[in-house]
Amino acid sequence: MHTALLLVDPYNDFLSAGGKFWPLIRDIAEATGTIANLRMITAAVRTAGMPVFVVPHHRWEPGDLDGWDHPTPYQLQSGVAQSFARGAWGGEWHPDFAPRAEDVVAREHWTSNGFANTDLDFLLKQRKITRVIVAGCLANTCIEGTARAAVDLGYHVTLVKDATAAFSLDAMHAAHEINAPSFAHAILTTPELIATLHTDEPELVLTGARP
Numbered sequence: 001m002h003t004a005l006l007l008v009d010p011y012n013d014f015l016s017a018g019g020k021f022w023p024l025i026r027d028i029a030e031a032t033g034t035i036a037n038l039r040m041i042t043a044a045v046r047t048a049g050m051p052v053f054v055v056p057h058h059r060w061e062p063g064d065l066d067g068w069d070h071p072t073p074y075q076l077q078s079g080v081a082q083s084f085a086r087g088a089w090g091g092e093w094h095p096d097f098a099p100r101a102e103d104v105v106a107r108e109h110w111t112s113n114g115f116a117n118t119d120l121d122f123l124l125k126q127r128k129i130t131r132v133i134v135a136g137c138l139a140n141t142c143i144e145g146t147a148r149a150a151v152d153l154g155y156h157v158t159l160v161k162d163a164t165a166a167f168s169l170d171a172m173h174a175a176h177e178i179n180a181p182s183f184a185h186a187i188l189t190t191p192e193l194i195a196t197l198h199t200d201e202p203e204l205v206l207t208g209a210r211p
Contacts, residue, residue: 004129005045006150008055008114008136008143010038010097013083013090014165015137020083020090021167025138028172029165037163037190039096041135048197051127052103054093055114055136055146059086072111112145121153131156133193135163139175151183158186160193 013019015035022029029035045052058064060082065071084091099105104127106120115121124132132155134147143164147157161176180187188196 001048001050002128003131003133004051004053004124004127005042006053006055006114006120006132006134006136006146007038007042007097008134008146009057009084009138010054010094010136011057011084011090012092012094015094015097018089021137024167025165028167028169032162032165032172033190034163034165035094035096037160038135040190040194041133041160041163042097044194044197045133050133050197051129052100053120053123053129053132054097054099054103054105055120055142056105056108057084057142058108058110059084059091061086109142109146112141113149114142114146115149115153124155129155131158133158133160135160137165138171139164139166140171140179141166144175144179147180148183151185156185157183158188158193159184160188160190162189 011019014021014025015029015038016022025034042052093099104123106114106123107118109116109118132150134143134150134157136143139161143159147159150157159176159180161180164175166172166175176187
């Protein structure tokens with residue numbers, strides 16, 4: 001298999017009731033079926049024999065941004081600065097998406113690109129992965145940033161537009177309807193992706209070829 005799932009930032013702070021960001025994404029996540037779709041995708045990918053790579057955001061620790069010349073406005077927002085705190089419940093995996101022994105966990109990324117200053121590219125190449133399915137949180141930040149970087153690095157990229165969420169409908173629309181068509185090779189729904197994975201040669205179908 002040369003295709004892998006990149007499961008981005010599956011933390012309690014995003015996906016669990018009581019998480020810092022859950023109140024901000026809840027309406028969209030519930031309307032989209034984000035968590036149920038992520039469950040179905042991870043199960044289908046594993047059944048198809050494809051590996052799962054967890055792509056985690058940096059977990060906040062005291063003093064993280066001390067001395068930084070250029071922290072982003074997003075990093076400085078109240079509450080955001082302490083998101084996914086190391087050692088806290090919010091920085092733990094959502095129980096449905098905790099890495100299994102056979103999964104690969106990349107080093108933590110600091111902003112929106114799961115490849116920047118991490119070992120993700122190295123880990124994928126060492127396992128001969130050339131195609132990635134990107135799902136998780138958030139659509140217009142870490143999903144888009146990681147997917148764009150993957151394309152720049154030569155990977156075939158499939159986005160699953162109902163296996164993510166954002167803080168607003170506008171952000172979801174911009175991520176999937178405006179931005180993604182300019183770089184993603186495929187933009188699918190969860191049922192479309194799962195139907196693809198159930199074919200005899202899913203990797204050929206994902207690339208647009210036919211068996």
